[in-house]
Amino acid sequence: MNFPTTNPVAAAPHTDTLATPTAANLSPLQAVIFDWAGTLVDFGSLAPTQIFVEAFATFGITITLAQARGPMGLSKWDHIHQLLQDETIAAQWQKAFGKAPTDADVDAIYARFMPMQIAKVGEFSAPITGAVQLLQWLRANGLKVGSCSGYPREVLNQLLPQAEAAGIQPDHVVAGDELQAGGRPGPFMALANVLALGIGDVRACVKVDDTVPGIDEGLRAGMWTVGLSLSGNEVGYSVDEYANAPKDEVDARVAVAEAKLKKAGAHYVVRSVADLPAVLEQIAADMRAGKMPG
Incomplete structure (x- = not known):
């Protein structure tokens, strides 16, 4: 189940016009942990x-x-x-x-x-289209929302109020410089979210990221991982560049990004957060059938 849209990222960056999807069976998933730039905000990770x-x-x-x-x-x-x-x-x-x-x-x-x-x-705090509705949908379906970033806390302190004003407010945020154990590709920021959110099983978490170190982070933490190709660092379009790019060029760049994220071990790769609902429902169904991320 995707958000209904013909162009998931070319809409006005501060305006999410997509309909929030309906209730879904996401049990036994407990949380989704997001990266920031290229994932929730800042299309293209610019x-x-x-x-x-x-x-x-x-x-x-x-x-x-x-x-x-x-x-x-x-x-x-x-x-x-x-x-x-x-x-x-x-x-x-x-x-x-x-x-x-x-x-x-x-x-x-x-x-x-x-x-x-x-x-x-x-200047790069605009939500990626679909992100606001996705967070609403996750909460409506009983999931918690974590996040972590390579950004230091000083940078996040500038980003977070503007993202919140635009509708992006995770339940917990971990910065790349605030854990003594270190950041990516280690599992520490993802696991700090698990602790802060009171999650009972890391296997009931999904890490969503647009970079290889972010996928590695989720895998090392024992989580499901979903890579984002089009909206993130690996493709690197601005919103305007994407809107004006030839389809064959877009598809070629997305294919390279997908291959890189899959090679890194991502369980699923989609173009942007607008495509996540169907993937999360599939992961939940896999878990109910006895499958685990390892």
Whole structure:
């Protein structure tokens, strides 16, 4: 059961016009845990990407948007660290500074990145079409709504009030920098949601994410996982770009994203959160038939 729509993401970004689906049998599912950018808000996961490019540029280092997208899903410090392991980026750093990049350099770029991200993230708080209705439907069917992000808490503090005003308010939010155990691809943020929400069985949870580290997080936590292709980082269209892209181009990019998320182990892959109801009903039916995510 999808939300009825002919174009699930090209509607005005702050206006969800889709009908909320009817009651469903989602037992024994207990919770769905969502990523943020590219999943619930920020179609195309645009907010972090350009800021990475701009932050590196202030050090005289040129990175492409594709390179910036590569480690998406990790905490932002880890994301920067991973970018500095790229041979071409590391070579630029060596040439510019006469040494290989170190953790202190990661700290320096992170310190430059943070105020830029805080200033910009609110511009990318629009819900992905269908997200508001989906959360309403989940709650109407007795499920709890968790969330976690690679964003640090300072960034989420800017994003959350604007997302809430637009109708996106999970029951719990975990930031990428607030757990001592670390972030993705470890299971810790997903499991922190389990604890906070009082979930009795991790196998009764579904992790929804648009990145490979986010899928890995859900799998390591023992949950069902659903990857999102079109709305997220792997395709990377803005709303306008998607609306004007040729269908064969869209389909080709979505196919690559689907293959990557499936290879990462996602149990299901759909285009956006607007497509989740049917998948969640199928997962619930599988569980009633004795199947488990492992």
